[in-house]
Amino acid sequence: MNKKRKKILNTNFVLFLVGRMISDLGNSVQMMIMPLYIIDVGGSAATIGLFSFLSLLPALIIYPFAGVIGDRMNRKMIMVVTDIISAGVILALGLISYLGFMRISILLIVQAVISLLNGLFEPATRGMLPQLVDKEELTQSNSTVASMRSISIMLGPVMGNVNIFYFAFPEEFNCVGK
Template sequence: MLSPAETVKAKSHWNPQFSLLLFGLLLSKLGTGIYMLSLPWLAYDLTGSSLILGSVFAVEMLPYILLMPFGGVLIDKMSRKKIMIVSDVLRCIVLLSVPVLFGVGLLEVGYIYLLSFSMSVLSFMVEVSLMAIVPTMVPFDHLTRANSHIQMIENISTLAGPLLAAFLLGAYGTYMTLALNAFAFLVMAFCVLFINVQENKQQVQLQSLIQDAKEGLRYLWGSQTLRIIAWVSILCNLGMGIVLSTLVFYMRNILQVDEHHTSFVYASIGIFGIVASVVTGPLANRWKKGVLLYSLLFMGGLVGAVTFAMIPHWITAAIGIGVWAGCIISINILLNAYKQEIVENTIFGRVEGALTSIAYISFPIAGLLGGYLIEQVGSRDGFGCFSRNHCLSL
């Protein structure tokens, strides 16, 4: 099998195949942006409880911990193109099931947990497959730039998705919004269908899944750099998890603002993320990676997290979470490019699955503790407690 470098030796950085992939990704991420606001909005409509919102977020993160090492094995040994197509079609079907169940009077809170769990599994399969095929489509010396383009697409969608979700929620309601949202994933599946991808021809044997998952963990544990990345991710995720898991409750119950103000706060993640996508590449060329990562961690924890936690207003919430998320997005761009450079492509899915599983351990904890603390001590003290964890990653 040709190495990724040999496969892309004659390929330009920006080609029709990569452009088609980005177009599909734009629609897919736009759907994710709508879903990001619609799911907690639905959970709040059904229960009005911060603890329920936090627990839904915790369940949403569980697949990244329990199943993802095995998902990484499948991504390494099966057709990544087929995985992406099937996963996107299933995401469409899962979302369409919500308004159908509501229409026949069978929608219960328990199904929201199943929905969030299923969407997380399928989203991971798409995202890791995407990361694994990018090094086969662009030269290695353009990986940071390519990942910046991908992150730019994600941030544009993060900006537009919540704004579109607010319009749809106000005009058509939660269930019609989810129904319309579902079809965005079909566009991604259609685009991937016409992309030529270097496929793995290995046979999958169920009895080898555990051993292959252990191989990814061993590779991760044997690399000091990857262990540091996992530790930094755990601490960052602990702080950001509390914010994301209960943000809708904070906006609706405590600040008492409508879906339009709430969508602007969500959209601020996209606004600052776009800035991060634009400046990360040039900054990486001028600064040492260690210095840049340290500075981003400091700015995100001290400026972004503290501003969000200490000043209870929707404008400062938008600024704080925007700065915080923008710094984390820049960190992700740098770390993703670095992982793609140092990890062999044939084992990338296993390593990424193991790393993601470990890094996401803090998310369920943050969701449950966040919902509990906000009900017990209030949002300011609860958010303030978790914002300090971002600074600890320094």
């Protein structure tokens, strides 16, 4: 392994990369199973459209402020807190589903909350990478992160479908915690 390769694989970068992959994988599984669940419980195409709308709008509203927040606050703390809250929300959704209290309205509210949290998370992660690697390694690091994100996003639907096949929906929500 050459010196440049060793340098980019510093502990903080590897932890960032693994955490980002887990987060992206959870998001990907969630974005695949929730619309299927809506269909499964009798939701309409309009409801899935509303779900998709709620997946995007809150993040778009918060993005202009999130960059400023990320510049003024500890990015690592923003990432950790938003991921922990997201995991808690998704795990609570799993509990609600398991107990038989799931409603489409709850799912839509959860999606809006997750979208808001992602709106804070994304700018913080984008601003974090230059703090983890040297300037000369930034291009290679960005490529590595983008590749790993793509892999996570592709694996999410596969994992979600496998879980649905073997466990059905209530258990699926318990498996999605980011």
